[in-house]
Amino acid sequence: MSAPAPLPAASEDAAIALPPDKFHRVLAGLLLVLALSSLDANIVGPALPLISSEFGALDSLTWVLTIFLLTSTAATPLYGKLSDMYGRRPLLTIAVLLFLAGSAFSGLAQSMNQLILGRAIQGVGAGGLMTLTQITMSDLVSPRRRGSYQGLFGAVFTIASLAGPPLGGVIAEFWSWRWIFYVNLPLGAAALTLLWMGLPPGVRTTSHRIDVLGFVVIMAATSCVLMALNQGSHGSWTSPIVISLAVAAVVLALLLGPIEARAKEPLIPLAMVGNSVWLIATGVATLVTIAVFGALAFMPLYLQLAGGLSPTASGIAMVPSAAGLMLSLLYGGRAITRTGRYKVFAVTGVGVATLALFALALAAYALPSPYLLGALLFPLGAGLGLLMPGLTVAYQNAVAHEDIGTATSTAGFFRSLGGAFGIAVAGAILAMQAGGLLPAGGGAQDMDNIGLGQLSQLSPSAQAMVLADYQWAMVTIFAAAGVVAALAFALIRLLPEQELSDVANRPASNALESNPLGSDPPGANPPGTKS
Missing domain, CATH: 1.20.1250.20 (MFS general substrate transporter like domains)
Known part of the structure; x- marks a missing residue:
């Protein structure tokens, strides 16, 4: 069977689910959020020598980078599920506030352990920022138009990732390594303001039950995997701690299937x-x-x-x-x-x-x-x-x-x-x-x-x-x-x-205002036809 003919292009009003002024505010806020989370993934690296000279604790230095990766990765699935339950704006707000709180705590840190804790909090927020930008755009833009915006977001991510190390080096050398974290505060506040000016509030239309056990198992398995990889790449892959972590990760992964199958609202639906x-x-x-x-x-x-x-x-x-x-x-x-x-x-x-x-x-x-x-x-x-x-x-x-x-x-x-x-x-x-x-x-x-x-x-x-x-x-x-x-x-x-439909997910008049989850318009997600 041949591939389906593409649907005709729809008008701009049908393809975008918000009025132009609100949409552009949200777009600017999301791009700023994405840039912040991308920068902070690698901006700290050039400042590590200055941090170690102030705090010592060289054996803990790698955790300044590793803990950010660990917490951001483990928190990612929870943000997606919760945003499906309660809407995008509440979860974006939580993610930004956690990211800013972690940034402030890291900048004020008086010891290596405090800095690592701040980076852990920052990572929990960053795990939501990266994924919620894509999720939110899927609400606002028709499937066919999403490609253009995914390209734009990818370009911003690339530029921010490239700018991270040199920007971190300049800030650390000419100001202080603490300003690597403080600079996030006004930018994050600006992004949050733009998002609140454009995004409709989340509406909880039904009672939900959060899959707490599934989240705990996923976070524990992820932590075991990442710590095993970190320990193995810096030491011996056959050491008892690496083997123990790997075995624990496998056991937890095997337990996840039955846990998610019994959950009323699983964090990772088996049907998906x-x-x-x-x-x-x-x-x-x-x-x-x-x-x-x-x-x-x-x-x-x-x-x-x-x-x-x-x-x-x-x-x-x-x-x-x-x-x-x-x-x-x-x-x-x-x-x-x-x-x-x-x-x-x-x-x-x-x-x-x-x-x-x-x-x-x-x-x-x-x-x-x-x-x-x-x-x-x-x-x-x-x-x-x-x-x-x-x-x-x-x-x-x-x-x-x-x-x-x-x-x-x-x-x-x-x-x-x-x-x-x-x-x-x-x-x-x-x-x-x-x-x-x-x-x-x-x-x-x-x-x-x-x-x-x-x-x-x-x-x-x-x-x-x-x-x-x-x-x-x-x-x-x-x-x-x-x-x-x-x-x-x-x-x-x-x-x-x-x-790919060219109609955004906006079923009734101003549906995003009354129900941010909405329902798909006819033809938004038609069945597949060909490989």
Whole structure:
């Protein structure tokens, strides 16, 4: 059967669920919220030396970064479900306030433990900010128009992520590391004001029961997974603590199915998991995230060691990936809106990214030039930019409107776990292949300590041996990432394509004012017709 013909484009009034002035306020507020959460994921890194010099406690320093990832990932599914129950504005308000409270607490911290606690609170808020921006836009924009806005949001995310490290370095050097957190306060307050000026209040139309047990099990399993990955990548994968955490994560994951099956309103509905579009799209996104995060995690280090680039130059060498990502996000999103198709762009994106990863492996093996490796990052980013808007549009279009929040947040949850897993596996490959020739006596535990200074102290022959091991490690990482991306390419070909309505979810006059969850207009989520 052929793919369905795209529905004709609707008017702007039908495609947007709010009056133009309110919509633009909400859009500005959501973009500001997204930028803040993206910045804070990596803005702290350059300030860590100054933080450690003030507080000491070097053994706890990595937790300043890790705890943010842990709490933001674990909290993500809860925000989606609660926003489906109570509306978007109440949950966005809670997420922003938690994020700002964590920022203030971190800025005022007088010890490392207080800073880690502040980052944990900040992460709980950030977990909602990232996913609720996508969920809220799905309420306000028709399925067909969402692609354009997903591209815009992706471009803002890319710019903010790139700006994080240099901005953090400038603030820490010329003001104080505490202002990395204080600067969030006025910006967050401005975003919250814009959202309240545009979004209708949430309305609780029926009695709900929160799946507390499911949330506790998900958070515990997520914590075990992330701590096991963190401990394994910085120590031994066969240590008792890593094995214990891994076993606990598996047991908790096995318990989750029966718990969710018995829950009146499960945090992760089993019926949604059985939706083929959601399942395939989430699986593809997770596999691609594993591949890309693993491939790029240690590339700056490799460019410095093997390519002789400075830290600044190695960062600049990574810019082509961001440039390709941003340009293709904008193009891909608009193309989805124009054509009403998403599968062709998603399949093309995975294919381009897969070829780019294998090309990186070949280049690292045959001609490890930092300039060639940097240039190959452009098609990798371009492939990702074509893929991501299509996947989001696909699974949001395939589930019932009352499940969009849950579907979006759960997909984001698995992507976050995939990213952490990809980095950990890449670190393990690097430790195994390059850990035997380290100057500090050898051993995977010394991987974090090698750098240009240590390398320069070795004899020329020892330097050549270390660099050869790094080269082979990166070839292996790129090739393994290519294999994982190829699995995603095989999987995405099974993705059904559905018609994308150009009518926003606004059933009656001013329905968002009276019922923010609403019901789907006719044809908003038609059945799938073809893979």
